Structure formats: C-alpha cells, structure tokens
Amino acid sequence: METSRTDFVVRLAGESGEGVLSLGEMLTTALARLGYEVYTFRTYPAEIKGGTVLYQLRVADHVLLSYGSCVDVFVALNEEGYHDNIHSLRPGGTLIYDSDGVPAHELPDRCVIPIPIGTIAKKEIGSALTKNMVALGAVLRYVGAPVEAGEQIAEQTFKRKGEEVVQKNFQALHAGYNYISQHADCLKPLLGGIEKVNPDRLVINGNEAMVLGALHGGLAFYAGYPITPATDIMEALAPVLPRFGGIVMQAEDEIAALGMVLGAAYAGKRAMTATSGPGFSLMVEQINLAAQAEIPAVVVDVQRGGASTGLPTKTAQGDLNIALYGVHNEAPRVVMAPTSVEDCFYLIQHALNIAERYQLPVIVLSDQSLAHRRCTIPKPDLMRVPRWERIMPEPGTNGEYARYAITETGISPMAIPGMPALAYTSTGIEHNEYSDPTYTPENLQAMKGKRFRKLEHLNEHYAEQFVRIWGEPDDAEVGIIGWGSTEGVIREAMQLAEREGVRVAALYPKMLMPLPVRIIEEFAGKVKKVLVPEVNFTGEFAAYLRSQTNVRPISYARDTGLPLDPEEVKEEIIRIARM
Amino acid sequence: METSRTDFVVRLAGESGEGVLSLGEMLTTALARLGYEVYTFRTYPAEIKGGTVLYQLRVADHVLLSYGSCVDVFVALNEEGYHDNIHSLRPGGTLIYDSDGVPAHELPDRCVIPIPIGTIAKKEIGSALTKNMVALGAVLRYVGAPVEAGEQIAEQTFKRKGEEVVQKNFQALHAGYNYISQHADCLKPLLGGIEKVNPDRLVINGNEAMVLGALHGGLAFYAGYPITPATDIMEALAPVLPRFGGIVMQAEDEIAALGMVLGAAYAGKRAMTATSGPGFSLMVEQINLAAQAEIPAVVVDVQRGGASTGLPTKTAQGDLNIALYGVHNEAPRVVMAPTSVEDCFYLIQHALNIAERYQLPVIVLSDQSLAHRRCTIPKPDLMRVPRWERIMPEPGTNGEYARYAITETGISPMAIPGMPALAYTSTGIEHNEYSDPTYTPENLQAMKGKRFRKLEHLNEHYAEQFVRIWGEPDDAEVGIIGWGSTEGVIREAMQLAEREGVRVAALYPKMLMPLPVRIIEEFAGKVKKVLVPEVNFTGEFAAYLRSQTNVRPISYARDTGLPLDPEEVKEEIIRIARM
C-alpha cells in the first residue's frame, strides 16, 4: 500500500428518521464529484423513527477496499449516537457534535468542535428543515472541501422546490461552513489535491449497480414484494424498466412474485425477482419447480441479519445454506455471489444469461452491506458480458417436439408460447422427454441425470471465469477462501497482514454452485493453511467446502450484523499463520 | 441367517383403482394373524385410476428386515403389471394370473396357474365386486393357508354391509380357494407350521405406528393439509385424537397448518403437523420462526420421490438437505429419522419431548416406503419413553419475567398464556431476554449463542441413545453409516455380505441434527472403509457427514423411486471391501 495524501474516515451518527442517511449520501456525492474515491457503510434500526442511524464514509485518492476500521472524524448528531460511537474515534481524530442535542464534551487527545446546528438552522436561516445543510457545510469545511461542492448538491436536491428553497439551503450550507471556519481551532486539511477528476467513475451502491446491470442484461420482467434491504431494487426498476420496454409488478407476496416471474419466463421474457431471507423462504417451493420444469429464473437474495424476522436492517451472509440446499428432493440450481459493487453490475448479467441458457433458477446472494455500500467504481464496461439467448427449437416440428429432450449438455431446446406447432406442457411432475408424466426408475434417472448435467457443463466451461485470485498462493502462509461481499475487507486485511510480514493469498469464487472444486483444491494445495471468513454464526461456506472438496479450512465466522473489520481479520490471519 | 421353513415373497400387480392394495393388505393381515412375520412394500401411480399398482409381501417365521429381492409368487391382475414384473419372478417360482385380463402365458422353469377371476366373480358368485375375494382365496390356497384365515378377514371387512354381503364374499373366497385346489398341479406348501401365535405382535405400517406413538406421546393438537404420502397420518388422527381430548384441523394450506401448530404450542399444547416435500417447502419460513421465537413444534416430513411435484407416490430420502438447511440465516432445529416401523412409534414421542423441552422445531424424516411398509413388530412398550414436560417459570414473577433468559443450557422457562403475571410477547425479531427488539452485536451473539447451546446440550446428554450400531465395527472391512428407512435392507445386506465372507458393521443415528460426531468418528475410525447408502441422487447424507466430521465416506446414492435392494447393496459392500 503506497502512502497517499488523502485517506480518512468520517462517521455520522444521529436519530433515525432525522436525515442522517441523506446527509451521508450528500457528503459522499460531493466528495466523489471532487474526484476522490469513496466507500460507505450504513446501519440503522428496523423502525421508521427512533434509534440511531450510522453512516460511515471513507474518502481517499486511491482505490478503496473497505469502509475503514478507525474513525478520523466523528459527527455526532444525537446523544445515543455519541455514546455508542465515540470509542471508535481514533486518538488525534476530531469530534464534531451538534451542541443542541449532545451535551458538552471534553476529550483528551481529540479535537472537539461543538456546533449548534439546530439553532443555526432555526435562528439564522429560519427553517429547521435546513439542519442537514448546515451540517453538510460544516463537514465539508472541516475536511477542506470547497463550499461549491455543497452548492451543487443543494441545487440538485432542491431545484424542484423552487429558487427560494435553493437559496435558503445555500445560506444554511454557508452558515455551517463559516461556523467551522470561525470556531474550529484544529482545522487540518484532510483532503489532498486531486490531479484531475476522472469522469469514468461512478458513485453507486450494490443495489443500484445490480439494477443497471439487469437493465443492460436484458431484463424484461420484474415482479417482487417489498422487503428490506431488497426493496430499492424494485423501486429503482419501477420507473425505468418500462422505458426499456419491460414490466414491473408488485405482487401480493413472494410466492406470487416468483409465480409471475416463472410465467413470464415461460412466455419468453428474461425475468427476475429480488427479496431477502423471509421472502426467499417462501419462494423455495417454486424455485424447485423452476429447476424441475426447467424454467429460467433469477432470484436475488439481498441477505439481512438474523433468522426469521431477525435484524432486517443489518447485514449477514446467512442464506448460503438455504440457497444451496433449500429444495425438497433434488433439482439443479446455480448460486452466485457478487463480491463488490462493481461486480453487482456484471454478475447479474451473467445470472440472467445462465438462467436463460441453462433453463434453471439462478440465485444471486447479495447482502445489506453490499446493497447499501455506496462507493466509487470504474464506469462499467457495457461490452464485457455478451448476451446469451435461450436455445430454442426449430419451429414447426409438429407434434414431435420433445421439450425435455435428453441431450449431452442437459439443455433441451425450449419453445415459447406463440411458436407454431411446438406446443408442450411445462411440468414439475417427473416426465419423459415429451413431458408426459412418467414414473419409472429408468426415466427418473435419465431425467435427473440430464438436469444435473447442466451444472456439470456450466462448471466445466465457465467456472474459471468466475474465480478471482488475489496475491500469490504459492507458499502463502494463509490462503483465504471467501465469498460475497467480504472481498474488499479481506483484500485490505491481506495488505495489513503482509505489512506485518505474513504472506497471504485469497480466492473468491463468484459461482458457488456448481462449485469450481478443482481450482479451489489447487489453490488450497498451494497455501499452508486455509481460512474461511464469513459473516454468519455457523460457518456455512466452510462447511460447504468441507462437504464438496478435500479442503479442511479453518472457519472464521463472525455474526454481528456488521461487515467484517479489516483489522480484526488481519489479527486472525496472523494468529493462524503463527499457529 | 438360520435356515427357516417359511420365507417367501408374493408380489401382486394390477390396475390402479382396482383394489390391488386392499387385496394385499387383506392377504398380509390374514397371514400375520396366523402368526407369520410380514413385511410389505407398495408402489402405485400418482393418478387415482389407471396405471399399475404393485404390492409386495414377504412372509416368514422369523423377523424380517426387508421386503425381499426376488419373487416366489407373482400374482398378475392386468397385462401391464404382468409385463413390468414378470422378470422379477425367480426360476422355480409361481405365476398366478387373471386369465380374464392377462393373455395366456407359458414360462419355462416356472409354475403357471391361470385363473379367470372376473368370470368366477360374475358368473359363479354373481357380483363383480367380489373379485378381490376370489383372488384372496386363490392366493391363500396357493401358499397353503387355511380358508378360515380369509373368512375372518371377509367377515370383518363386510360386517357393516350386512350378512348377505358377508355370505357372498365367503362364497367368492371359497370359489377362489377351491379353484386353485382343483386346477393347480404345482402346489407346494410355502407356509411351514407355526408353534404358537404370538399375541404380542402388531401388524402395522409406519404412518400408523407414528400416529399411535404421537397419541401416546401426548399429542394434543394436530393441523395439517392433505398430501401424499402423509395424508393418512391426519386421517388416522381425525377420528381418534378427540377421544384423547385433542384437536385435528385441516388447514387451508401448509403455511396455515404450521401457523396453527405454533399458535397451539405457544398456548401450551403438544402440537404437530405432517407433510411431504412440497408442503415442507412452504413451511420453511415458520419453522425458522419456531426456532427463533423458541416455540415447540414437531414437523413430520414423509418424504416422497422427485423434486417439485415429482413422483408423489414413490419413495426417496431426498429431503435431508432442506430439513437440515432450509432456513434463511441460522436458527437451531432438531432433525430425526426413524429407521423402522417400530421406531416410528418411539421416535415421534422423543420428537414431541425434545420439542417441548428444548422449545424448538423438531423435524422427523420418514418416507413413503416406511410410511406404507406394513410389517410385524413387537407390541410397543408403553413405558419406554418417559414424558418430558415443558419447563415453565415460577408463576407470578410480576413484570420481571425474562422469557428469553440466558441460561447455561440455552433453555429459558416458557410461560403459557393464562399463567398470571408472566405475560410476554413471543417474537421472531432479534430480542433481548425480555423479548424487546434489540439490534446490538453483543445481544445477537448472546442470543444466537443461547439458542444454539440447546443443540449442544441435547447432543451431549442424549445423542448416544439415538445411535444404533449393528455388527462389530472393530476391524470390519466395511462400516456402513446410514439413516432412516434403509436400516432393515442394510441389515439384510450385511447378512448376505457376511455369508460371502465380508465383515460389515453399521451405524444408524436417529438424530441427525445435532449430529453425534464423536460416536460417528469413533465408529469410522474402527472400520476400514465407510459406505453411506441412501435413496437419493446427490448423496446428501454423505456430504453432510463430510462437512461435519472427519469421515470421508464412499457415497452410494440410488434414486429410483424404490427402496434399496439388499442384493444390490450387498454387491456394493463386496465391491468396496475388495477395492
């Protein structure tokens, strides 16, 4: 890791429903527009009002891998938030607090800046609604950003509400900005210079990247049922998909959502749904139908914390088991997991492709931390993932059409209603090639074999392209095999560990089922010890690796509702290396 | 295996809906009442009418472990049935066929007895409805049973319909009986003598044994939704449970069934439901609620063949994965699998006990072959499984009641509505000890830890009692680790293999989650090779063992819709031993 001039972490904490998240998002956008790299994290209570929201933003002039371990600037907007987070502020860091809401504080070794945000907004500007702008101005000033960065945001945000509102917010922004200029005696420029703003970068979160990827991937039909933290996918698609000629339906529940998706896919559309754990549970029966009747379907599961209703707004990687195994009896499915925000854009296209080509359900495991992680990514390459179309039969083989023809790849050409003389009945009952119900042992074995061959084919031909290896496995003391949203944190932890002299490599398979066993075993064979870090309680991926490969990994399962911390993982890497 | 005078297999095959199953059941009961041991198997199409039903009955004067591999007497009642099954008739065996429905046949090395069943019933008795009785008489005569054995059955079956009907059926029975006496020239007495009828044996199938066990285990509430092959559990309970003061409800679907069960359990009743794969899939969300909110619930899954709707009337062991892992995020559950009809009686009592004591869902995995396997078992011991009651708090600790108190065992005393001053809210949201929604990492870890500790406690204290070991593991060439309904077949295969000089041992854990890892690893450590036979496609149990233990088993997964065959397993044992 080169030394760099800009790399700091700002944490905002305040009352839920009071605009902390939008303050964070505005700050993020403002700094990103100046050309810095950003990487964020948010966590908030399950209720609409009350409780503390936390927004963390890391800013740097180099590519970021995590939202950082220790806080340089802590902005406390309510008392509870102050108490819960002040311990994270590093010595030498700065506390900015709303002196209207948080009692006065002295802190050794920290710079402390009180600012009466509400008073300024109400007294000076004449509108409590401008509090957020006061705060934005203050933070921008503190980190050393020009006030114009805030003005641009204010203008964009309030344009719709008329010039007067925009002006009020400009005033508020300046008031906060100036207050810090005048009252802070520990101003240090945190932002270094930026050569040139790179126009080819986006500031975007995982859910948004997935939406753009799905649109680019030819999504034509979306049905869903609201559920945190997946809802924004449907909300983002609703106004946009029709512009692309597609349809968005809010269904009566998740069962209906997937039913509609299967109907649309059967009728020839690229279709998907997105949900989280509880909704995924309800989809299990029809995912099985998709597999058995061979209907393409993409199901995104944005994992959240806790079993049952659990921790709806927290993060976890706890749905791997149900994604892999949530099926009575056995039918093939593909399970994929994007590892970064950028990945969300590409992986969903692959998911749509694989579903179409292989005629089966593809489950995409994202999670709350990735879904809401807003960060800078290179502008996506629209040419990278070529479109795969459904394999269709020749038209008009009247009456002779074997919908479930037994083929070498396991893929049988699939007709679409409307195609002449290829009418067939799609069915979840065991059937012969012509889709007639058939119960013989021979047929069962032939058909199940055919369906599972699709996974073999996929694995053989495409598994490698979904594996990413970081570092040099040869002779690494610790080899990490991870999955999903932890990749950035792990890469950062690797850098930290290497600085302490431990050689580490990491492997991330983005396709988890079928599992690229050969590549994994090869990697594991090169490293001394294998560590599997994941955000859950029982170590699901580690157990899965044990069941499918000859690897005997050390499980590092941490289930807290929060993403892993690079420091913490580094410690574990070192512990294991020295074991 | 000692030589014995009686041990033969009768297979009946005929048109679905034409009474083949009831003929088989009558024959089974008649021979069982004479004091023979019986063991049956049935398989039939998913449709109400049409297709071929197969009923197989093995009869012996010693305890039976399987329904046998080759057929001694084949009774063909329709042409399709004849063609599909004639290859199973061993050389030297006997074919009895309905010459009204099956074209004339000559068979080398077999005794062939045509009998015009329909003609006899219609012409001689004057009622086509008596066909089954003609057939019963014929088979009884052929195997060498007294005609009175059939009379008893006829009387019982038709008593309700009046004396005239009984007499008609007597005539039919005798007609069939006499026809064979007169027309068969290859009569050999298959039935040897029986010293004394043992009154302490029942002839019963797995579903029925489970019903009796549940009644004896204190079941007070049952809600379910019809589904093959679990429906008979509800149907058997419906007239009987109210006599025991309990309630049976047919719900609108499986989701509602489990919802009712959870409501009743929360309100203090021992409650259960039974279903099969598709219904189990729909229950997944609320099983998770039961685990997270700590509500006792027993869910019986009578596994059937095929994914999705699949093969509704065939057998499989394909739901292990979803039973173990069908949960978003993670919450504890217990998974048990009875290994024999007798076991069904006891295991369901344990399941009810464990659910009550540990306040969690207990999933019981039966399957079609076990559910419909009618066989002779010793009269169950009503004292064997002592009742475990729910652990309840002291009454009246007003307002102070910590429903989810963190305890060493993980079990928190559970109040029942109506108990004074202990009111609390049961919830699936993550909560603190007082059941208030709580989202901190510390609380999550404490609570998840507490909930999973229940499994550890259960495993530590009770796992051994659910493990059954057959044979001598020390130095066995092959050690089989199996689960569920295959136990009998495996024991028979072991005997066959031992006769060929291969030393085999077997271990059957009836509790699969928590898994008794220590005992399994100990067993595996003693044997040379571990073989895991199961009736599914992907080898679910073998993969599970790999993931949870250091055992590296050889998977023998056969998915045909039919139970394993002892001969086939024996071959595999020998193959592996010689490998």
Add this chain to the structure above:
Amino acid sequence: MAEAQTISLQTQPIQRQPKDYRSDLEPIWCPGCGDYGVLNALFKAMSQLNLDPDKTVLVSGIGCSSRLPGFVVTYGFHGVHGRILPVATGIKLANPELTVIGVGGDGDGYSIGMGHFPHAARRNIDITYIVMNNQIYGLTKGQTSPTSSTGFQTKTTPFGSVEGAINPLQLAIVSGATFVARGYSSMPNQLAKVLVEAIKHPGFALVDVFSPCVTFNRVQTYDYFKGKVYEIPDTHDPTDKFAALRLAEQEEPFPVGILYRVDRPTLDEQVAVIKQQAYTPAPSVEQLFRRYQ
C-alpha cells in the same frame, strides 16, 4: 432487449374442430369423472372461438383437474399446487397476445390458492379461470375442500365439517372480477357457451363448474344435482353487482350461467399503456450512468 420472437408462419385460416384440440395423452380421470365434461366443453368452446393452439396457454396447479393441460394440444403450464393465478398473470403480462386460461380444482384455487384469487380479480388481468369444483380433494383421495358443505364427512372430518363453505362467486364479485359465471359439467353445451363468453371477455373471468368426483364425493353426485341446477333467466341483469351477489347466494337450486359481467380496463392493457408511454426507443444504460457521476 432479449425479447424472444413470436414466430408466426403464414397459414390458411382453418376452422378447427373440437377434436383437433385433443392431445395424444389419454385423460387419467376415473370413468364418469365430471372433468371429462369440462374438457369436452372446453374443446367445443375453443373450436367455436377457433383458438389458435399455438397462441393459447392452459395453466394449472396440482389435482386431478389440474392434469387437464396435458390433454389439450395447446401450450400448457402444470405448476405447483395453488399458484395458477400468479403464473397466468406473468404469462399474460409477458405476452398479451396469448389467450391464457387457468384450469384447476377447488382445493387448488380456493384453499391453498386463495391468497392469489382476490388479487387476480382486483387486477382484472385478462385471463379465464375455470375451477372444476367437485367440492372435495380428488387426487389426495377425498378430503374436505373449502367448498364442501357444512357437515360433510370425509376422513379428515369424520364428525362432519364444522366450517362454512366458501362462496367463490360472491368472493370473485366483491374482489373485482369483471366476469363471473357458473357451469355444470353435465350441461356441456351450456358450459361451452359460458366458456366462449368467458374467454372472449376482456378481464378476469371466473367460471366455477360443478364437476362431480364420482370416486370420493358421495354427496354432490350427479343424482344430487338432478333438478338442483337451473339456467339463469334472461331477465337477470349481469351488470348489476348486487343482483349478481343475490343470485350467487342461491343454493339448491343453483343458478348456472353468467352472473356478472362488467367492463373495466384490464391489468395487461394498463400495463401496456404505461410501457408505451414510458418507452424510449433505444434507451441506454450509459445514459443512466450519469445519475451516478
């Protein structure tokens, strides 16, 4: 956009006969099952409408009745138990040119499928939904269904059902269905006539059909229905919601025919309008990137 092409060959307009819709698969129903009558009426209706089998989809769930799609030469979707309506909705939205007909049982539709029924009705999705209502579960061998009468004895209700029966017609009407009718499998011509109207009707059309299960329902038999079914007279105004509700209230004798028929924009129409209004020729994801810059 990955829109699969609907290939349509230039063919002579032909008049299809009822038998032309029959597939090679033999129905597996018990001899005498009411569902044969429904199948035949459907063949007749399809023939009268000269429906193109290549542009027709039958969607079913699980049950004896739900096996029907296999016996017809159209496209078919034999899904899981209770999910006919979401699947049919997805198909119709995906390709409004298709004629989409749901076919299933009373258990499938009114028990496990109940969660979707009022929603399909209020959305007024342009599909026809034929329920073969035998007031029992056939395929699972005779348990009580939501349309079984109170007191009905089955193996799951040996003391007689203590639940009131569902009135599917009233439910459909108050939920917003725009076409609600009843048929009887033993009146195939009348049923065919109703089916023709139902399929032609733009919007959600429910046709609940008494279709006796001769094997398990010993109460609602052909004998039972004798004299208990009458055709709705012409004097009935099917656009009058409350008249329809009153008619639907009647039992023994039961009215058959069209109880309710009104016009309301369909879901698929309205979704098409939205699509059309929003549609931007050649929209680009590139353009959307700007929001994030």
Add this chain to the structure above:
Amino acid sequence: MAEAQTISLQTQPIQRQPKDYRSDLEPIWCPGCGDYGVLNALFKAMSQLNLDPDKTVLVSGIGCSSRLPGFVVTYGFHGVHGRILPVATGIKLANPELTVIGVGGDGDGYSIGMGHFPHAARRNIDITYIVMNNQIYGLTKGQTSPTSSTGFQTKTTPFGSVEGAINPLQLAIVSGATFVARGYSSMPNQLAKVLVEAIKHPGFALVDVFSPCVTFNRVQTYDYFKGKVYEIPDTHDPTDKFAALRLAEQEEPFPVGILYRVDRPTLDEQVAVIKQQAYTPAPSVEQLFRRYQ
C-alpha cells in the same frame, strides 16, 4: 395428555384502567401515526371489558402496526408477515378461555395474509381481528398496498397503481365473518365502542381501521378524512347481509361503525362439542393396538 395447566390464582376482582394495559416498551411509531389512536382505543376497550391481561393474547405479523403487542401488557405473539390468522386460530382452539385479538397492517392482512382471511371468516373462529389500514406499507417505507386506491403513486407504482383496491369489509361479509366493522383512529371513543362489541362478539370479528401513515401516505391523510367519515346510523340493520354489503360499497364518505353482525356457531365451540362427544375418559393407546393384531 400433556395439557399445560392454566394457573389461576385467587385474586380480588379489580377494575383495570386503560393505562394499566400499557407496557414499559415505548411505541416506536412516528409522531402522529394513526396507530397510536388504535392503541389507545384498544386500551379503553380492554378497560371497559376489564380484560384480564393474563388471559388475553395479541397476535400480530410484521409491519409498523404489528409492533403493537409489545406495547400492551397482555401475552403477545409477534410472528411472521401475514400469518396472524392461522396462529390466532391455533391459540384459540388450544385454549378457548383466552381472548385472542389479531392486530396488524393492511399489507400483512390483505396482501400476503389474504390466503387465510376468507378461511378464518368462514370458520367463524372466535377471535377479533383489527387491521390498521393505512392503505400503504409503512415499515418498508411506502409501497402500494391492496387497499391503496387506483392511481396511487408510490415508488413501486410511479405511474400510479393500476389495480383496483380490495374491499375488506365486503370480502369478510361474503366469506362468512359474523361481525364486520370499520373504525377511524381519530375517533377513539367510537373505535373503542366498536372494539368492545367486536371482542364481546362470539365469532370472527373484523375491525378495519383507517389509521393514517403520516410519513408515507400523502393522500389518505387526516385532512383527507375530514368530513369523509360518518357514523353508521341506527337505522341500519346489521343482520341484513345485503344492506351491509351496500354500506360497505360506499366511499367518500365512508361509514364507520358496525356494518354486519349475525350469530353462527363458532369453530371453537363446535370443535369443543366434537371433543366432548368423542372424549373417552382415560382412553388408552393399548386399546388401539388391537386394531393391528
């Protein structure tokens, strides 16, 4: 039989005040949320009935409104989304002495929970079901619900909802509910009165309550309801099903009060009768063994 004992201590009959039902947990609703009004009306009704908190169970699903049980000192069951009615049915059947009240949102009850609603009604299980109908999804931040009006704009329906709204009152009536009422959270006394009657009513009682979501529903606000709600006059005959259906048809102004109330044996009563008739003192499994000998 493992029947857990309902322990009941000898206590003085006390008159509980509304505040006595309030738990220590602070409601987490937004200031101004209609659900506060429903909670207060419920406290009043409970006090008027002097309900024993130890013998009362509130059953809820998931949603802002479904958090209600935590704010009351009775027993509570906060289950998963949409499953209030099966759980409440199980509780009431298991112990008919309990007063069982379902509380939840319109999404919970009429969308994902729809599959259970007509069934609970036709069974006439003796529970009260209070739906806090804000015509929107609150907890998930403002999506369209089945009671949202046509044209309603949310983030999931940016072009306006094209679906007809559910009429829960009519649905309940035709499904067989024996008590159907509507309330408004800003008329707490009237609502409390209705709740008293609903809880007293033996059978399935639906109380649908307009309970504005001040944060996400910008259409059905307190202002909107001003002058749009009127009490059902005494002249209405609540035993007249069709009069009730007609009343339920009215919109703007909306009638509040009891639309429908009839008597019909409840599920729990009838199940109790079956149990009583079938019950054999000390039946033995041993005896059942004989069937298999």
